[in-house]
Amino acid sequence: MTIPYATRMSGVRPSAIRELLRLGADPEIVSFGGGYPDPALFPMTELSEVFQKLLTGAHTDALQYTESRGLPRLREHIARRLTRDGIPCGADDVLVVQGGQQGMDLVGKLVLNVGDTVVTENPTFLGALISFAPYEPRYAPVRIDEDGMDMDHLEENLARNPGTKLLYTVPDFQNPTGVTLALERRHRLIELANQHNLLVLEDTPYRSLRYEGEHVPTLKSLDTEGRVVHLGSFSKILAPGMRLGWAVAAPDVLEKLGLLKLAADTQCSTLNMAATSAYLDSYDIDAHIADACAAYKHKRDLTLKTLSEALPPSVRFTRPQGGLFTWLTFPTGFDAATFMRDTLLPLAKVAYVPGATFFPGTQEPNHARLSFSGVADEPLVRGLGRLGELLRQELGG
Template sequence: MSGRWARRMDGVRPSAIRDLLRLGADPEVISFGGGYPDASLFPVEELASVYRGLLVPEHADALQYTTSNGLPGLRRLVAERLTRDGSPRTADDVLIIQGGQQGLDLAAKLMVDPGDVVVTEDPTFLGALIAFAPTEPAYAVVRTDKHGLDTDDLQRVLEANPGAKMLYTVPDFQNPTGVTLSYERRHRLLELADEHDLLVVEDTPYRSLRYEGSPLPTLLSLDTSGRVLHLGSFSKILAPGLRLGWATARPDVLERLALLKLAADTQNSTLNMAATAAYLEAFDVDAHVARMVPVYRHKRDLMLATMDETFPEVVTRTRPDGGLFVWLGFPEGFDATDFLARELLPQEKVAYVPGATFFPVTQRPNHARLSYSGVPDDRLVDGLTRMAKLLHRAL
C-alpha cells in the first residue's frame, strides 16, 4: 500500500513550522516561533457569557448541523464588517471557513491544476505553501521591499509566466516580513491582475492589528473586475481556538468555494459560529481590538528596542506598522536554521522560525521570522538578549 499514495503526496512533507509549534509547547523554551496571539488578551468573560447563553435547551440548535456556508447571522455580521471596511456586502456574499487557512486550501483547489503557476511574495506565508502543496503548483515569486510586493517585478514575473492563474498576497503586515503594500502598488497590482486575468487571493488575518498610520484600502475594495478573493479571520481579533474565518468573492467564485467547503468538512462548528455571532451582537469587537493594539504595539516596540540595543549591527530587520512579525536578515553565508538547531535552541532555549522555508523557489538561509505577540515582556527581553549574545559570537 505504501507505494500507492497519490502523486500529490510527493509534495506534502513535514514542515519546520510544525515542529516549532510543537517546541513552543515546552514551557522552558522562549519561542518567538508561532504567530500566537497573547492568550491573556482573549475576551474570556465575554465569551463565557455567550456560551452560557447558548448552552441551554432552548438553543439546542447551536449543537446541531447547519448550512454549510455558515450560520446566516454570522455571515450577516461579517458582511457588515466588510461593508464598514469599504466593501459593501450582504450575508450571501460571505462563506464561513475554518480559519483563513481553509480559504487557502479552497482557493488552490478552485484554480490550480498540477504545474499551474501561483505567484507569491518572496518570501511568503509558509502556511499558504503548505495549503497549496496538495494541488501541486509551480511558483513564480515577486521581490518585496519595505512597501510590500514590488509591482515592477510583478510585471516582469507575469510576462515571464503568461499562464499564471493565481496571485497570493498578504497586503497588510505580511507574514513573514511584517511589511505593508503601499497604496500605489495596490492599484498597480490590480491593473496587472486584470491584464493577466488572475484570481487575487487577499489574505488579511492581521489587518485590524494596526499600531500606527492609517488603514489602506483592501484590494477587495479597489477591485473593479471581481477578481479578488478576500480572506479574513477571527483568530487574531477574537481567538484562534474558535477556528473561524471568512471568504468573500464574486458569486461564481464563492459558490464554487462553498461546494469545496462542503466536500472538505461539511461545515464549521455551529456552536462556535453561534457564539461568535452572539459575541459580535453583544459586545464591541472593535473596542476589544482597540484594547489589544497598545499591548501589541508595546511588545513590538520592546522587541525593536531590544534588538537595537543588543543585536549586532549587521543584522537587518523590518519595522512593521502592525501585525505580529519582525523579519531578520543576517549576513550572506549565515545559516539561520543551523544557528537555531545547533546553538540558540540547545544553548539558550530560544526559538524563532528559520526563514528558508518561507521562500517558495530559492530558499535563502540567512533570514528568520520572530513574533512578539505571545511572549511576556520579561521573557521577550531575556530571549532576545540571549540570542544577541550568541549572535555576537557567531557573526
C-alpha cells in the same frame, strides 16, 4: 502493505521547521516561533457567558446542522464589518470557513491544475505553501521591500509566465516579514491582474492589528472586475480555537467555493458560529481589538527597542506598523536554522522560526521570523538580549 498514494502527496511533506520547533517544547524556552495571539487577551468571561447561554434547552439549534455557507446572523455581522472597511457586501456575499487556512485550500482546489503557476511574495506565508502543495503548482515568487511586493518584478514575472492563474498575497503586515503593501502598488496590482487574467487571493488575518500609520484600502475594495477573493479571520481578533474565518468573492466564484466547502466538511461548527455571532450581538469587538492593539503595540515597541540595542550592526530587521512579526536578515552565508539548533537553543534556550522555508523558490537560509505577540516583557527582553549576545559572538560587532 504498500499504499498507492496519489501523486499529489509527493508535494505534501513535513515542514522543515517542525523538528526545530519541537526542540523548543521545553517550558524554559523563550519562543518567538509561533504566530499565536496572546491568550491573556482572549475575552474569556464574555465567551464563557455566551457559551453557557447557548448550551441550554432553549438553544438546541446551536448544536444542529446549519447552512453550509454559515449562520446567516454571523454572515450579516461579517458583511457589516467589511462594508465599513470599504467592501460593500451583504450576508449572501460571505462564506464562513474554518479560518483563513481553509479559504486558501478551497481556492487552490478551485483553480489549480498540476503545473499551474502561482505568484507569491518572496518570502511568503508558509501555511499558504502547505495549502497549495497538494495541487502541485509552480511558483513565480516576487521580491518584496519595505513597501511590499515589487510591481516591476511582478510585471516581469507575469511576462515570463503566461497563463499564470493565481496571485497570493498578505498585503497587511505580511507574514513573515511584517511589511505592508503600499497604496500605489495595490492599484497597480489590480491593473496587472486585470491585464493578465489573474485571480487574486488577498489574505488579511492581521489587518485589524494596526498600531501606527495610515489605513490602506483592501485590494478587494479596489477590485474592478471581481478578481479578488478576500479572506479574513477571527483568529487574531477573537480566538484562534474558534476556527472561523470568511471569504468574500464574486458571486460565481463564491458559489463554487461554497460547493467545495460542502464537499470538504459540510459546514463550520454551528456552536462556534452561534457563539461568535452572540458575542458580536452583545459585546463591543472593536473595543476588544483596540485593547489588543495597545498590548501588541507595547510588545512590538519593546521588541524593536531591544533588537536595536542587542543585535550586531550586520543584522537587519523590519519595523512593522502592525501585525505580529518582525523579520531578521543575517549576513549572506549565515544559516539561521543551524545557529538556532547548535547555539541558540542549547546555550540560551531561545527559539525563532528559521526563514528558509518561507521562500517558495530558492530558499535563503540567512533569515528568521520573530513573533513578539505571545511573549511577556521580561522573557522577551531577556531572550532577545541573549540572542544578541550570541550573534555578536558569532558575527562580531
